[in-house]
Amino acid sequence: MAHAEGQQHAHAQGQQHAHAQGQQHPIGIYLKIWGLLFILSALSYSVDYFHFHGYLRWFLIIVFMLLKAGLIVAVFMHMMWERLALMYAIVVPLLLLMTLVGIGALEADYTFFTRSVFFLKGLF
Amino acid sequence: MTQAIRTKPGEPLPLAEGLDGIVGDWSSDQRAFKNVPWGKAMMWIFLLSDTFIFSSFLISYMTVRMSTTEPWPNPSEVFALTLFGHKIPLILIAIMTFILISSSGTMAMAVKFGYEKNKKITFILLLITAALGATFVGMQAFEWTKLIVEEGVRPWGNPMGAAQFGSAFFMITGFHGTHVSIGVIFLIIVAIKVIRGDLDHQRPGFLTGRKGGYEIVEIMGLYWHFVDLVWVFIFAFFYLW
Numbered sequence: 001m002a003h004a005e006g007q008q009h010a011h012a013q014g015q016q017h018a019h020a021q022g023q024q025h026p027i028g029i030y031l032k033i034w035g036l037l038f039i040l041s042a043l044s045y046s047v048d049y050f051h052f053h054g055y056l057r058w059f060l061i062i063v064f065m066l067l068k069a070g071l072i073v074a075v076f077m078h079m080m081w082e083r084l085a086l087m088y089a090i091v092v093p094l095l096l097l098m099t100l101v102g103i104g105a106l107e108a109d110y111t112f113f114t115r116s117v118f119f120l121k122g123l124f
Numbered sequence: 125m126t127q128a129i130r131t132k133p134g135e136p137l138p139l140a141e142g143l144d145g146i147v148g149d150w151s152s153d154q155r156a157f158k159n160v161p162w163g164k165a166m167m168w169i170f171l172l173s174d175t176f177i178f179s180s181f182l183i184s185y186m187t188v189r190m191s192t193t194e195p196w197p198n199p200s201e202v203f204a205l206t207l208f209g210h211k212i213p214l215i216l217i218a219i220m221t222f223i224l225i226s227s228s229g230t231m232a233m234a235v236k237f238g239y240e241k242n243k244k245i246t247f248i249l250l251l252i253t254a255a256l257g258a259t260f261v262g263m264q265a266f267e268w269t270k271l272i273v274e275e276g277v278r279p280w281g282n283p284m285g286a287a288q289f290g291s292a293f294f295m296i297t298g299f300h301g302t303h304v305s306i307g308v309i310f311l312i313i314v315a316i317k318v319i320r321g322d323l324d325h326q327r328p329g330f331l332t333g334r335k336g337g338y339e340i341v342e343i344m345g346l347y348w349h350f351v352d353l354v355w356v357f358i359f360a361f362f363y364l365w
Contacts, residue, residue: 023238023342034229041225045218046199048364058365064358069353076349078231078342083139085149086157089166097179104183108190115193 023078033075040068128263143159162338164346171350174303178354181296182361188288197284199363202275203267217363220263221355224304227256231345238341243318246341253348257308273297278341296358303351314344 028044044064047057079087133176139145150156157165189196200213207215208256234249280352281287317323318341326335 025233025236027233027236030229030232034225034232036268037225037228038222039219041221042263044360044364045214045221061360065356068356072228072349072353072356076228077346078327082147083149083157084142085146086160086165088146089156092173093151093172094175094177094285097176097183100179100183101186104187105190108187111187111191112193115191120194 001083023081025081029075036071037068040064040071044068071101161337161343163334163336163343164339167343167346171346174350175222178296178357181259181292181299182357183297185292185362188292189286192286192288196286197282197289200365202271202277202284214363216263216267217359220260221359222354223256223260223263224285224352227260228349229251231254231348235342235345236364238318238323238338241324241338243321243324245314247319247339250311250318250344251339254308254311255317257304257311257348259349261301261304261308264297264304268297293362296362300351300354300358307348307351310344311348314341 041064044061047060047064052060079090140148146345149158155162167307203217204211204213205215206212230249234246234253237249238246277290277359278291279291282290315331317336321327323336323340324339326337328335
């Protein structure tokens with residue numbers, strides 16, 4: 001829904017301005033996102049400052065990271081106002097990275113296992 | 125069914141909802157990325173490839189960190205600074221994060237004022253962005269110096285633990301710092317083009333001879349926000365993890 005509204009917004013903006021290619025949005029939205037990014041950065045810093053550990057720490061780090069990344073791409077880089085053809089061309093290939101993470105993790109686990117066996121420390 | 129879409133640049137184009145719109149855009153046999161200047165589409169594709177480069181670094185960092193049998197140095201302690209007699213963990217990195225986010229904020233506003241053809245404010249905001257970027261690089265130089273001289277971290281080893289810490293750190297932050305430095309140079313170039321009025325008169329640039337309007341401020345902005353974006357991931361995975 002938000003996306004469809006964004007498209008309409010961009011479209012209406014495009015018709016208002018004869019040049020049609022400019023991304024024009026009120027300055028307030030940039031200031032609000034700026035503030036949000038500050039808050040999120042402070043929160044992710046406090047994860048370290050207050051010594052959270054284990055799964056809670058990793059979960060919080062990833063949540064704050066993804067929120068920040070999403071805000072930057074969607075608003076500062078204007079992705080939410082672009083046409084879907086561009087958005088999908090950029091965002092969908094990134095899913096391949098999940099495969100790369102998976103391969104790396106498998107390989108790393110195996111290397112750790114063989115090193116542990118070889119050096120006789122860690123696992124056994 | 126999919127209709128033929130006019131692709132005369134510079135005019136708003138009709139857009140079908142959802143998947144039909146994508147099929148329409150991609151199959152129209154002319155421009156796939158409509159309503160954006162070609163330079164902007166190309167910048168996005170460059171950023172996509174750059175994302176894969178940084179991801180390869182971060183994933184190889186993940187792989188070496190998962191596979192090492194030595195303990196990984198605790199970044200919270202390695203990057204702590206003593207300020208006013210207190211040892212504060214990771215404080216330099218936190219300040220660097222806030223500086224880079226602020227530069228993203230000023231960049232976003234520069235893009236907005238650029239499209240309004242407000243040369244003076246765009247120029248000032250671009251220079252503030254460049255100054256914040258240069259500050260970031262300066263703090264990174266300080267961080268590297270401290271790490272190399274005081275902590276004795278080298279790409280092949282360090283006194284705190286796993287030897288891979290140094291190589292991953294210098295590779296990832298070094299590549300990011302290079303991106304920031306190049307960004308600062310280009311910010312200054314774009315700022316000069318703005319204040320000289322090159323963009324009002326579509327004067328060709330000295331390097332590529334390409335004529336550009338105020339969309340080049342936005343394209344510059346895309347690069348700069350990307351640098352900030354990469355830092356978000358480095359901050360999370362390298363410093364906080």
